[in-house]
Amino acid sequence: MHIHKFEKIWLTFGIGCLIVFLSIVGVSAFYLGNQPPSCLTTIDPETVGEKAPFDKPGLNKVEGKEWDYELVYVASAFSYNPTQVEVPLGAKVKVIATTKDVVHGFEMAGTNINMMLEPGYVSEVVTTFDKAGEYLIVCNEYCGTGHHLMHSMVKVVE
Template structure:
């Protein structure tokens, strides 16, 4: 009789330990995969070395070859400006926009479009889009970043 109880206790103990291990590995794995990265950010960057890290050492529009997009448009945000402060993009161009910040969290929203990103120090935010309408598109900071927040703008001019 005693032996039987002992056996069951052992089974439950093993079951308990196994459950705990499964739980811990699930928590560990998901913490590893999700981290605390914002979902739109795929790559990381040293925010103190933005000016010397490609492609952010050369902000602006660049034609690229052999990629799924025709141009790369690089923006560096800092309090309280974007570099470049204005840029021309040819009509119909498929453009990959890459952006990061040198200091605090900034926003990157393009007025009149659904483009709306958060730029966080240490991360590269990106999106790919085709500019198929001519005109001027204002870029606004929609994350409060300090005294000059409301003055922080840039402009994409889509030209034929």
């Protein structure tokens, strides 16, 4: 069978491009490992409840840090601990969260907080609550039959 010279060139070019692109996608997707981008801290998901700060879920006042409070969450199928918390208006808060079991989401409606909680990793974000009101936290990663029941509430009060 005769293949035209140009056809051969374009075929080679096309397959070459495909290999290059797939290699780039394949390598870059796993280059840094499969972990949440904001997470530098790891934890053993089996013993989460025994280790600080996860032995004290909820709002804890801290001294000598750039933030005034640490708001600690432990997620598990299908709830967050704590389920509700009050935060004083204007407080600078570091939200620290992890999961005991599977991947969960952590989206706080009305704010730009949206984290993925992966077993073995600690997700953190620092924020200032400068508007009073109720902020609903929902799970936005499908985690099983009770996924839609998974929520918590932050009340920012004066």
